[in-house]
Amino acid sequence: MPDELNLPQVFQHWQAAPAAKAGNELSFEALSAAPMAQVSQWILDLPAGSGEAEAFLAQAEAQLQATQALLEAAPQRLELFVSRLESGGEAHYALEAFPAGLTEQPAEAALLPWVDAFQPGQISFGAEGLAKGQVGEAVAQFQQVVNDLLGQVLHLAQVETRLEGQLLARSLVSWKGDVDTTWGEGTQAEERKLHQRSLALALTSRLAMLSMFTTVTQGAAKIAVLVAAPGGALLALPAAWKYLNTLLSQIRDSHL
Amino acid sequence: MNSDTLSGNEPFPETLIFNGIDGASGRYLLPEMTPAQVSALAQGQSIEPDLLQDLEIRADLVKNKHAGVEADPRDLAQTGWGVIFAHDADPAIIEALDPLIRLRQEQASERFKVYSGADGHRPGESKGDFLERYEMGPGPANPDKVPYYLLIVGDPATITYRFQYQLDVQYAVGRLAFDTVDEYAHYAQSVVQAEKGLRLSPRATFFGVSNSDDRATSMSSDNLVQPLAEKLLALQAGWSAEASKAGKQLPQWTIETLLKEQATKATLNALLGSSQAPALLFSASHGISFPNGDPRQLPHQGALICQDWPGPEIWREAIPQDFYFAGEDLSSDANLLGTVAFFFACYGAGTPQEDEFAHQIWSDQPQRRVIAPHDFVAALPRRMMGLPKGGALAVVGHVERAWGVSFFWGKAGPQIQVFQDCFQRLMKGNYPIGYAVEEFNNRYAEISSELTVQLEDIRYRLKNPKDMELARLWTANNDARNYILLGDPAVRLSVGDGSAPPQDRPSIPEIAIQPAAATAATVSTVTAVTLPLETAPVAPSVAAAAVDYGLIDSFKQAQANLSGTLGNFVSRLSDFLGKALDEATSLEVSTYVSEDMSQVKYEAGQFTGARLRALTRIEIDGDTLICVPESDGEVDTTLWKIHMDMVQQAQISRTELLKTVVSAATGLVDLIKP
Numbered sequence: 001m002p003d004e005l006n007l008p009q010v011f012q013h014w015q016a017a018p019a020a021k022a023g024n025e026l027s028f029e030a031l032s033a034a035p036m037a038q039v040s041q042w043i044l045d046l047p048a049g050s051g052e053a054e055a056f057l058a059q060a061e062a063q064l065q066a067t068q069a070l071l072e073a074a075p076q077r078l079e080l081f082v083s084r085l086e087s088g089g090e091a092h093y094a095l096e097a098f099p100a101g102l103t104e105q106p107a108e109a110a111l112l113p114w115v116d117a118f119q120p121g122q123i124s125f126g127a128e129g130l131a132k133g134q135v136g137e138a139v140a141q142f143q144q145v146v147n148d149l150l151g152q153v154l155h156l157a158q159v160e161t162r163l164e165g166q167l168l169a170r171s172l173v174s175w176k177g178d179v180d181t182t183w184g185e186g187t188q189a190e191e192r193k194l195h196q197r198s199l200a201l202a203l204t205s206r207l208a209m210l211s212m213f214t215t216v217t218q219g220a221a222k223i224a225v226l227v228a229a230p231g232g233a234l235l236a237l238p239a240a241w242k243y244l245n246t247l248l249s250q251i252r253d254s255h256l
Numbered sequence: 257m258n259s260d261t262l263s264g265n266e267p268f269p270e271t272l273i274f275n276g277i278d279g280a281s282g283r284y285l286l287p288e289m290t291p292a293q294v295s296a297l298a299q300g301q302s303i304e305p306d307l308l309q310d311l312e313i314r315a316d317l318v319k320n321k322h323a324g325v326e327a328d329p330r331d332l333a334q335t336g337w338g339v340i341f342a343h344d345a346d347p348a349i350i351e352a353l354d355p356l357i358r359l360r361q362e363q364a365s366e367r368f369k370v371y372s373g374a375d376g377h378r379p380g381e382s383k384g385d386f387l388e389r390y391e392m393g394p395g396p397a398n399p400d401k402v403p404y405y406l407l408i409v410g411d412p413a414t415i416t417y418r419f420q421y422q423l424d425v426q427y428a429v430g431r432l433a434f435d436t437v438d439e440y441a442h443y444a445q446s447v448v449q450a451e452k453g454l455r456l457s458p459r460a461t462f463f464g465v466s467n468s469d470d471r472a473t474s475m476s477s478d479n480l481v482q483p484l485a486e487k488l489l490a491l492q493a494g495w496s497a498e499a500s501k502a503g504k505q506l507p508q509w510t511i512e513t514l515l516k517e518q519a520t521k522a523t524l525n526a527l528l529g530s531s532q533a534p535a536l537l538f539s540a541s542h543g544i545s546f547p548n549g550d551p552r553q554l555p556h557q558g559a560l561i562c563q564d565w566p567g568p569e570i571w572r573e574a575i576p577q578d579f580y581f582a583g584e585d586l587s588s589d590a591n592l593l594g595t596v597a598f599f600f601a602c603y604g605a606g607t608p609q610e611d612e613f614a615h616q617i618w619s620d621q622p623q624r625r626v627i628a629p630h631d632f633v634a635a636l637p638r639r640m641m642g643l644p645k646g647g648a649l650a651v652v653g654h655v656e657r658a659w660g661v662s663f664f665w666g667k668a669g670p671q672i673q674v675f676q677d678c679f680q681r682l683m684k685g686n687y688p689i690g691y692a693v694e695e696f697n698n699r700y701a702e703i704s705s706e707l708t709v710q711l712e713d714i715r716y717r718l719k720n721p722k723d724m725e726l727a728r729l730w731t732a733n734n735d736a737r738n739y740i741l742l743g744d745p746a747v748r749l750s751v752g753d754g755s756a757p758p759q760d761r762p763s764i765p766e767i768a769i770q771p772a773a774a775t776a777a778t779v780s781t782v783t784a785v786t787l788p789l790e791t792a793p794v795a796p797s798v799a800a801a802a803v804d805y806g807l808i809d810s811f812k813q814a815q816a817n818l819s820g821t822l823g824n825f826v827s828r829l830s831d832f833l834g835k836a837l838d839e840a841t842s843l844e845v846s847t848y849v850s851e852d853m854s855q856v857k858y859e860a861g862q863f864t865g866a867r868l869r870a871l872t873r874i875e876i877d878g879d880t881l882i883c884v885p886e887s888d889g890e891v892d893t894t895l896w897k898i899h900m901d902m903v904q905q906a907q908i909s910r911t912e913l914l915k916t917v918v919s920a921a922t923g924l925v926d927l928i929k930p
Contacts (some may be wrong), residue, residue, distance in 0.1 A: 064653055158858075167853040171902075177910030181868045181902055182848040192898055196905065203909045206488050207916045214920045221344050225378055233344075 008063040008252045015041045022217040039156045042202040048164035057197050068250050071211050075218045081108050114239035115226050138238035161198040169195035216240045279544040279575040329691035336367030336403025342410045343376035348437045356444035367399045377415050383422035397427050401661040405746040412631035417655050421737050428690025430745035433633040435699040439642030445764040446647040450594045455752035458507035461534040465519045465541035468567030479670040480663040485513045495684050508754035523582045531591045531760040535751050543601030546582050556582045558603035558634030582637030593646025593761045594750050605653030605740050606633045637742045645763040650689045650743030661732040674699050690745025700736035707733045843874045845906045847899040870899040
């Protein structure tokens with residue numbers, strides 16, 4: 001899992017493949033030829049008490065749903081932000097010129113110094129502005145996330161579900177969606193359901209990670225309207241990335 | 257198609273029929289409504305103030321015999337011509353349209369505009385916001401600022417139908433929205449070829465379906481299609497004689513009707529599938545619709561239901577494709593080069609995501625009813641205009657439902673003047689299609705202004721609502737608004753004088769573009785695409801290198817780093833997609849069982865320490881291989897259920913993965929394009 005992402009707990013069950021972390025080329029092998037070194041692992045160890053495993057899964061599912069909803073809503077929120085800036089900020093986007101209410105949301109507030117810095121002639125090194133190092137820092141973080149996502153999402157995935165440490169089932173999912181699953185002999189219906197839910201969580205969370213990237217690019221395209229510089233969408237990427245990260249941290253901190 | 261239909265001698269029935277045909281059930285799409293219900297709906301709505309302002313200006317101009325633009329509508333140097341792309345449009349599409357754009361640049365000269373990049377349409381931008389950026393407020397077009405003919409390029413989910421409706425009030429607006437870059441290229445070549453010497457036989461076909469026990473098509477056939485064809489025939493005799501006196505020669509149109517039992521799918525197939533297709537086609541029929549989520553909705557909605565449908569009394573089940581003519585019925589060998597078509601049919605031009613008419617009647621929810629996954633342009637006109645051998649130049653049709661009030665007005669009876677004027681402009685005057693359909697906009701402006709006055713009077717209690725009158729006005733208002741033009745609004749019919757025998761159409765040159773199916777190839781090559789025009793869009797304020805951007809060094813460095821990172825990411829996603837599309841021709845799901853999970857290992861492509869108990873392999877063509885688990889000579893149903901659950905999960909997961917990767921790759925392409 002990319003360290004720099006403020007992702008909710010549900011995503012922390014992923015461990016990137018060592019090969020992926022090293023930045024090796026992607027594996028497009030079929031399951032039959034894939035070396036285990038290039039497999040990303042999802043390991044979910046559930047508590048064994050009565051109903052505890054189900055409750056654990058339900059919380060993880062809720063976190064994931066909240067994340068998906070946030071990803072879906074983020075571009076619209078940004079669009080609103082941009083349109084309000086455009087209608088209220090006129091030609092100059094200095095902080096004091098922002099329409100009232102825009103700074104009420106932490107994610108939007110975090111975006112303001114970026115937008116400010118994009119404007120011609122604007123140099124905002126003050127406490128409220130954007131420090132020079134922040135640009136490089138955000139870019140480096142974003143690059144790291146992109147690399148991690150590549151390793152995470154486009155590799156083979158091994159999904160293991162355990163109950164108090166005891167392995168219930170293991171599925172291997174190839175890059176093209178083939179699934180091999182091994183079940184323990186005599187696995188009970190309730191236990192089978194646990195792995196099926198775990199597998200669904202794992203696969204959906206991988207997609208959510210990829211969707212984050214889409215959301216960042218969509219967000220950058222929207223912010224780019226405010227960037228008075230050539231290649232504005234590219235420049236807006238770190239800002240969009242920071243914006244999303246702030247939103248995600250709110251889910252993480254809400255202890256859903 | 258819908259209608260406020262006739263019943264016996266009663267010019268306006270007690271109930272209004274909203275009868276798009278639901279292809280899934282074979283029934284009318286919506287129940288009948290009373291005028292009181294429609295009236296209530298109308299009273300709950302109002303017209304947006306900025307749109308109303310334009311409509312009122314337009315209505316005044318119509319009264320004063322001037323509407324549109326003060327210029328010769330056939331001279332693009334006077335009217336101007338512009339193309340509006342979304343700000344993040346795919347450069348490959350801009351390049352594909354290059355031949356058309358260059359042609360219009362020559363014709364419109366100084367009044368030629370390309371709105372793309374920073375100058376393009378921005379997300380959520382209204383017509384007013386867009387025009388304001390170019391120093392235009394409400395009112396007639398001023399081609400020195402914004403051209404009169406405007407071609408929108410992009411799907412309605414990106415540049416909305418609302419934007420198109422609003423802009424169309426004062427400008428001549430068309431839209432292109434294809435699925436593939438190839439189709440954009442075919443269309444551009446078709447227009448260029450049509451305008452450089454094509455001379456079609458002047459033949460107009462009027463296709464009027466009249467299904468049994470169906471009042472809507474009976475009414476359109478008898479009160480619109482047939483009288484319109486007859487009227488145009490009579491008018492032609494007059495205008496030909498006038499021209500002859502003046503020493504001029506106008507095209508001698510062959511005007512033919514295909515009515516009722518002649519209006520079958522086979523007839524339409526033969527008509528459009530041959531290279532002898534008419535230059536001008538008018539069709540009135542039901543358009544088929546499907547429920548949201550039905551896999552037939554996107555490819556078939558708006559397809560023309562032909563005479564083959566036995567009608568609602570006899571046929572009470574799903575409508576098979578044998579009864580309607582859809583885009584996919586046109587083979588790639590078809591050639592419609594130069595044709596202009598007008599479809600009077602529900603959803604004939606497109607479908608909005610949300611129901612614009614009857615949502616409040618059947619629901620307590622204030623939200624509009626979602627009827628489609630997103631706004632989309634109908635597949636039939638797209639297919640007609642994007643044909644590889646030569647496409648139609650334009651298709652006029654309805655977004656949402658088409659209504660009988662378009663041609664029948666209560667006790668006043670049939671009203672075909674608007675259609676008549678439109679066709680006369682095309683056939684006699686050889687006007688551009690965008691100008692020819694202006695009469696529909698005039699009617700929209702007139703009805704809207706009248707409706708607004710009525711609603712205001714009711715709101716301020718100056719008047720009690722007359723349900724029938726209000727219902728008709730409100731319906732007519734929405735109906736008139738929803739006519740749209742697909743294609744370049746500046747195209748004109750290219751016909752000869754009618755003296756030469758009909759000839760086969762020429763084909764457009766073959767266009768070599770990367771295979772449309774290879775999404776990955778598009779992704780990987782797009783970075784190399786260059787903008788086609790020297791006037792590539794760069795906002796003037798941005799172009800000045802001397803501008804101090806603050807933090808500029810940091811950003812410059814960031815831009816370089818990000819460009820490299822994203823380039824790498826694009827390349828990898830491209831590899832992934834390419835492999836996925838090439839090799840994911842099957843999906844395999846295996847289920848193993850082990851007595852001791854701790855001993856299970858994954859080696860050389862299989863689990864060791866476990867027994868394979870069930871296997872499913874699904875080929876892309878649907879062929880499926882299944883190995884069923886057995887226990888003591890019988891199917892192990894418990895394991896089988898587990899296995900099938902896993903198969904279902906795998907299918908869903910793979911579909912979602914591919915969709916998400918495509919979406920991510922598309923977003924990237926938008927971001928890194930020049």
